[in-house]
Amino acid sequence: QREPVTPESLFRIASISKPITAVAILQLVDQGKLSLDDKVFEILDHEPHVEEGSKIDERQNEITIQHLLQHRGGWDRDQSFDAMFRSTQFANALGASHPATPDTIIRVMRGKPLDFDPGERYAYSNYGYCLLGRVIEKISGEAYEDYVQQHVLQPIGVTSMSVGATRLEGRKPNEVRYYDPHQGDSVFAEDLNSRVPQTYGAWHLEAMDSHGAWIASASDLARFASALDDPENSPLLSSARINDMFARPEGLAGHKKNGDLKPRYYGQGWSVVTDDSGELTASHGGSLPGTNTILVRRSDGKNVALLFNTRVTARLSRVTGTILPQAMKAIDQIKDWPEPSEDGTR
Template sequence: MIGLKQSAVNRQAGWGIASAGGGVHNASLQMRVCCRTMLIATAACCAAWPSAPEGRASALECAGVQCFQKAAGTAALHDAAAKSGPRLVCAAVGSCSPVEGAGPGKAVVSTGKQFPALKPFDELMEAFVRDNELPGASLAVAKDGRLVYARGFGYADVEQQQPVQPHSLFRIASISKPFTAVATLQLVEQGRLRLDTPVFDLLPHKPHLAKGASVDPRLGQVTIAHLLRHQGGWDRKETIDPLFHAIEIATVLGKPPPATQDDVIRFMMGWQLDFDPGKRYVYSNLGYCLLGRVIEQVTGRRYGDYMVNDFLKPLGIESMRLGKTLLRDRAEHEVKYYPKGDRLGIAVTGEAIGAKVLWPYGAWSIESFDSFGGWIASAPDLVRFGSAVDRYSQSGILKKKTVEAMIERPAKGHFGNDEEGKPDATHYGCGWSVRPMKNGTTNRWHTGSLSGTSTILVLRHDGLCWAVLFNTNLTADKKKPSSKIDPLVHKAADAVTAWPSHDLFAD
């Protein structure tokens, strides 16, 4: 998942240090403690720098740059932040007060058709939204390819008291990855790619190299399969997740923020890999960003255009689209997002770059997330896709051999094999988390998380498929809603004694 803690401010407690020569070195324990302490104190730092002297405005620069400065002196990202100029300001946004969702004792508004046989889902969702004080949610359930349940709960827009509808659109965050993975596998089936194709042989990007630096020769070993399985060689805990450093990377490249996907790729091609490709599993947004660019190169089309017209429409998915960052660009039928926890970040896009804004509306650029986390969709959209994957022989979305490759356990990587060489209970295939079942079937799923967003899509071994979407990222007890509700949906599904024969997809 992308994850709330993957933001530039909140997630980089273990930054690596970039030297002037472009090499990446693990920070010493002292430097890691320095970074961790400074980054945790971002709010205090920002308050202490209200006028952004010398252009070093944001809490990120205020904290992170000092770490780089102490460790490397002329670190590339330090230089970038120092040059970012007076356009960066550290200013509070006056309209950022918390918005309460439902609470104990409050009735939860709901929409969509009700069916007595599926009452366990109604009871679950109403209680979950109420007891966890969530603004809104949507649940869709399919059985053997038929949409049997699609309802909304709570509010899409709390201020306007607009209820979530079954067709409401939510940011799905990292559930974008299975879509990109399946589209990539279709190109493999068509003979336009191979799983062992070297990725950087396909891309036109030229690396951005610091003076005296050279490209890591291991980049030539990174394959399509490595990217699909998060084995490309990047470890965001050792260095950074570059997709959340839009200001710094843009400034290094001498461009206005935010950094685009192509900017990020060029920048990271100038860094050393953290491990040999294929050696282990480390979740990588960069890897799926690269897959989006591979799709563009192979098809000759923009990623979003190809996905909408050649991938989604043949599945009957009409409303799904790439999201926009700013609230003013909110799509028709899209919910509003209500962040909890660390609610404010530093704007990387919009009119107030460098100012403090709500995380969902400018503290990252969702336009640059496209192939790894940029889609908005309804719960029925996700279930239609999941059912097509689950019933591949009927839908024709993939061939049996490809599906077997998609869910097979990787030979290496802790998410596929534990340290003693024994298989883990779950593993990551090509775009899916996979749990093998005793009868030879599998459960497959993916979650997504961003500030203001929490999502889950499940393909269960018995022909059930469901998606649950939330427009906030934390429950009242500070847990991710998607993770907390996961076992409860299984329990509700098990409580259904007779599944209806209707199909809401036909509506």
């Protein structure tokens, strides 16, 4: 419709949802309701779906909350698959309704083998953060979205964020349209397996709530990142929890095989890069057909949110990868910034 984007336009933020979920989990730790060493499947009690001739991988019983936060749970989508994009197959496996819910996905995955021992190393896992969303629900007694809105977003003055909808008719007021040149097979019962736009029906966004389904504005994300800037006075977490979010994980997740420190590692909900002086830059990207996003907490204290309603062009496979360096260069040239407003943002 050629409507101009504004700082308040709402975008699917994809995996920038993960640091938001991490904060919600760490709040429960701060409150003493949860421990990082708690075993996830001692909290969640989904009945496993075990295929004939298979058996439960007992290593799953050793997966902790810490493992999930740091992508060390034992699933490696490069070795096997990404469970969150197997909606049709998993619903069929249980004879469940389409599209598959998180509970359906968890039941099927409980009967699948791990790709490595829990804690052994890092491997990015959307499914691990799906489990964290269910832990939040179990511990708090609230729906995931409701808990995050009330306890993570409202305290920092963010009122426009919500879990998005897959179908175009579910588009929220002030939400952008998403563009991708490809089609995929529908995962929805009403037109199952028929060809639909990748952006509006080829995967189930609602089931991705805690790892990739929030919609937000650039201003919302700037407020969220800024709420972590002063660990001693954060409205969200204790200083100890904030420091832990960006701390280096043990073992191969944070170190090379020879014991040297990796220059980039994944903390608790953030990808962290250290420079030669030890300064940290923390960020998280997001990518779905029709969506490319990144949130960066720079070492100089500036927070940058960059949101696009496409991820490919005729020349680019990821638009943020090309635009972000240019945006950072422009930010470096700004000498005078406005004073913070009452909510702490500028």
